[in-house]
Amino acid sequence: MSDTIMIAVAGPKTGPLTEYGDQLFTGAKQAVKDINAKGGVDGKMLEIKEYDDAGDPKQAVAVANKVVNDGVKFVVGHVTSSATQPASDIYEDEGVIMITPAATSPEITARGYQLTFRTFGLDSDQGPVAGNYIADHVKPKVIAVLHDKQQYGEGLATAVKQALEGHGAKVAVFEGLNAGDKDFSSIIQKLKQNNADFVYWGGYHLELGLILRQAQEKGLTARFMAGDACANDSISQIAQGASEGLLVTAPKAFDADPANKAIADAIKADGRDPSGPYGFPAYSAVALIAAGIKAARSDDTDRVAKAIHAGTFKLPTGDLSFDASGDLTNFRFVVSEWHFGKPKTEASPQ
Numbered sequence: 001m002s003d004t005i006m007i008a009v010a011g012p013k014t015g016p017l018t019e020y021g022d023q024l025f026t027g028a029k030q031a032v033k034d035i036n037a038k039g040g041v042d043g044k045m046l047e048i049k050e051y052d053d054a055g056d057p058k059q060a061v062a063v064a065n066k067v068v069n070d071g072v073k074f075v076v077g078h079v080t081s082s083a084t085q086p087a088s089d090i091y092e093d094e095g096v097i098m099i100t101p102a103a104t105s106p107e108i109t110a111r112g113y114q115l116t117f118r119t120f121g122l123d124s125d126q127g128p129v130a131g132n133y134i135a136d137h138v139k140p141k142v143i144a145v146l147h148d149k150q151q152y153g154e155g156l157a158t159a160v161k162q163a164l165e166g167h168g169a170k171v172a173v174f175e176g177l178n179a180g181d182k183d184f185s186s187i188i189q190k191l192k193q194n195n196a197d198f199v200y201w202g203g204y205h206l207e208l209g210l211i212l213r214q215a216q217e218k219g220l221t222a223r224f225m226a227g228d229a230c231a232n233d234s235i236s237q238i239a240q241g242a243s244e245g246l247l248v249t250a251p252k253a254f255d256a257d258p259a260n261k262a263i264a265d266a267i268k269a270d271g272r273d274p275s276g277p278y279g280f281p282a283y284s285a286v287a288l289i290a291a292g293i294k295a296a297r298s299d300d301t302d303r304v305a306k307a308i309h310a311g312t313f314k315l316p317t318g319d320l321s322f323d324a325s326g327d328l329t330n331f332r333f334v335v336s337e338w339h340f341g342k343p344k345t346e347a348s349p350q
Helices: 018-037 057-069 081-094 123-138 151-166 185-193 205-217 234-243 258-269 279-296 301-310
Strands: 004-011 045-052 074-077 097-100 116-118 143-147 171-176 198-202 223-226 247-251 312-315 318-321 333-339 342-346
Touching: 004 018, 004 057, 004 279, 018 045, 018 074, 018 258, 018 279, 045 057, 057 081, 074 081, 074 279, 081 097, 081 116, 081 151, 097 279, 097 301, 123 151, 123 198, 123 223, 123 247, 123 333, 143 151, 151 171, 151 198, 171 185, 185 205, 198 205, 205 223, 205 234, 234 333, 258 279, 279 301, 279 312
Parallel strands: 004 045, 004 074, 074 097, 097 116, 143 171, 143 198, 198 223, 223 247
Antiparallel strands: 247 333, 312 318, 333 342
């Protein structure tokens, strides 16, 4: 083992999805700080090297190749599913352990890779939580499901649609929109014509914020719901008061757990926000690498991966154990109601 253990942290530092990257880098940096303060890993200090993939698949591939060329053997990232999947192909081939704290597409871990893990849940878990809640608690008359045609958004929207149909609920409108669009007049008109009183969005907060604002302006009174990528304050900045009452599926608020108070306080003291959905899973990803190296008594990635697969690790996001695919065995999504200018509240039980 060398004197330091280098960990690549890869996510969007530029482009429209930097909010997710901020959470990733914040959580990872705090974990390194805390682990090093306690003597590191068997006396070796952790060190972070940051990489910007802009949330873009092509740039993620370039980043993955750079990580390999830089000789880094552990990665925390990437964030978006469409960036994570092609990067993971390179890491697996080159013997690099990748732990994503944010990417939710089941396809990423469905290919039998041994060096790929995630400290977040799957769309195939999140979709049914949303679908069950809509069918059992909201009980709308006319449901629309929209998505942004990207791996995360379309995958999540499809999982929600399937869950709804499993309840015998009919999805009246299922439609893909273009990521990056700014004018959603035509789809809002279509929703009004269909008398939609509930709209599920599979995608990121940028488009949903505009859809919410424009829907309110055009008199569409439907209730909206979205996934973890919309559970952030930027949705309020874009949609303003139209974000009030939005339902979101996300993990529980890890920063509000009393056991995590010291971590949350340290992040706040650094002038950063500990409340986003990906910050604590990023912290846990770094801590998992450290724990895996300790358990393996080696920084050989094959040995570390075997140790992670075999163990249960007590980390800030829970007692983490992994199935054969590298997915968590016990991740839970909850439904929360978003409030404009105030903290979100957990909705009624699923």
